[in-house]
Amino acid sequence: MSESSLTHSWATIEDICQDFLGGTAPTVTEDLASGYRMFLWPSIVGLHHDWSFLHPLATLVLRAEATDTLAATPSNPTTNVTITPTTIGSYHVGDELKIGNELLKVGTVGVSTLTVTRGYRSSTARSLASGDTITILGGNATLPDAFGGLRKGFTFDRGTGKGLIQRTSVEQVVENIQRFDETGDPRIFAIAPLPFTAATGQRFEAIFYPSSDEARILYYQYDVLPAKPDVSGTVYPLGGAQYSETLLQCCLAAAELRHRFTKGPQWQTAMEMLATAIERDRRDGAADTLGQLIDPSAVAADWVNTGSLSYNGTLLE
Numbered sequence: 001m002s003e004s005s006l007t008h009s010w011a012t013i014e015d016i017c018q019d020f021l022g023g024t025a026p027t028v029t030e031d032l033a034s035g036y037r038m039f040l041w042p043s044i045v046g047l048h049h050d051w052s053f054l055h056p057l058a059t060l061v062l063r064a065e066a067t068d069t070l071a072a073t074p075s076n077p078t079t080n081v082t083i084t085p086t087t088i089g090s091y092h093v094g095d096e097l098k099i100g101n102e103l104l105k106v107g108t109v110g111v112s113t114l115t116v117t118r119g120y121r122s123s124t125a126r127s128l129a130s131g132d133t134i135t136i137l138g139g140n141a142t143l144p145d146a147f148g149g150l151r152k153g154f155t156f157d158r159g160t161g162k163g164l165i166q167r168t169s170v171e172q173v174v175e176n177i178q179r180f181d182e183t184g185d186p187r188i189f190a191i192a193p194l195p196f197t198a199a200t201g202q203r204f205e206a207i208f209y210p211s212s213d214e215a216r217i218l219y220y221q222y223d224v225l226p227a228k229p230d231v232s233g234t235v236y237p238l239g240g241a242q243y244s245e246t247l248l249q250c251c252l253a254a255a256e257l258r259h260r261f262t263k264g265p266q267w268q269t270a271m272e273m274l275a276t277a278i279e280r281d282r283r284d285g286a287a288d289t290l291g292q293l294i295d296p297s298a299v300a301a302d303w304v305n306t307g308s309l310s311y312n313g314t315l316l317e
Contacts, residue, residue: 004241010229013237013248017255020266028251031258032229035251036237040226042274049278052285053238054224055151060141062212063095065183070099070132084113085134096207098135099128103177139177139186139211142194143204148225150191154206154218165189165208165218176209183213246270246277 008016010032017028042049068085097104097116104116156162162185170190176182186208194203226238237247253270257263 003236006241006244007236008244008248009234009236010231011234013229013251014231016248017251020252021255021259028255029229029231031255032231032251034254034258035247036226036229038254038270039243039247039250039274040238042278045271045274047271047274047278049281051239052281053240055221056224057219057221058144060143060154060206060218060220062139062141062186062208062216062218063136064214065139065211066136068134068136070128070130070134073130074128081128082110082113082115083128083134096137096140098137098177099132103174135211137177137211139208141206143191143206143222145200145203146224146226147204148223150220151223152221154186154189154208154220156185157217157219167191170207173207173209177207177211180210182210184210186210186212186216242280243277246273249273 013032014028017031021028038044040051040054070083071086072084074081074083095106097106107115107117109115150167153167154165156165165186166188168188168190170192173188173190176188187210189206189208192205192207194205196202224238229235229237237244239247249266249270253263253267256266
């Protein structure tokens, strides 16, 4: 489905901002970025709001756990090691492996080999030998590049009758993976940072326990960290047609402030339009009901929830 033709593309917003400045500005790239930040996070200018479109509902696919066997004894450096399993069709970059009690992570996949990171989440690096059983864990998945935080935790696919998976610490999930050999419905999860690289920036993954015994679709809601404006081709910003004019005005206000050193008419108009847009988003996102108000004294005693208890994200036994 294509974007509404009433939505300003970044190229159009760039042209309008340059026209406003008289066409003499060499670039307004940073003005667009400043205006976009002003629009997305209005607390920058003293207006507090959390846009509904910054929290999409997404799906995450967990692959089923599988096992394989090392076909040859690899060399054993302390960091990365190339291993040759009997088959590699089910291996993928980013998957977690378990050999004994050591967790490893697939870095690259070759024709008949794969490179894994030693000491990925374990300080011990045991000797690997031909015949060792490799367990491909069905309990981790890389989150989107734009992932900026979890808004609502993971739930199972529709019709399963299963509720939320409990969030806990990375340490607890890793400890369970290392200590126990269990598969089934994931019961706990944690959000873990992936190793940082300058080329891709900070990325995150979700790790689950127990490891999934079948392919599963999970649903979750997350906070989006948008990319900078892209004026090449027809690229659209977040917000849609209903907020497109507000975003344009925020970019004009940023250009006015940066190049004319004043919060003049463009700034004033932007604040007015931003306040109106915020009120609309609050109204459109308001719930029709918050549920049924029940008198607890009228509910049977066995209604009490006997599920898991957590404190500050840590699951209590």
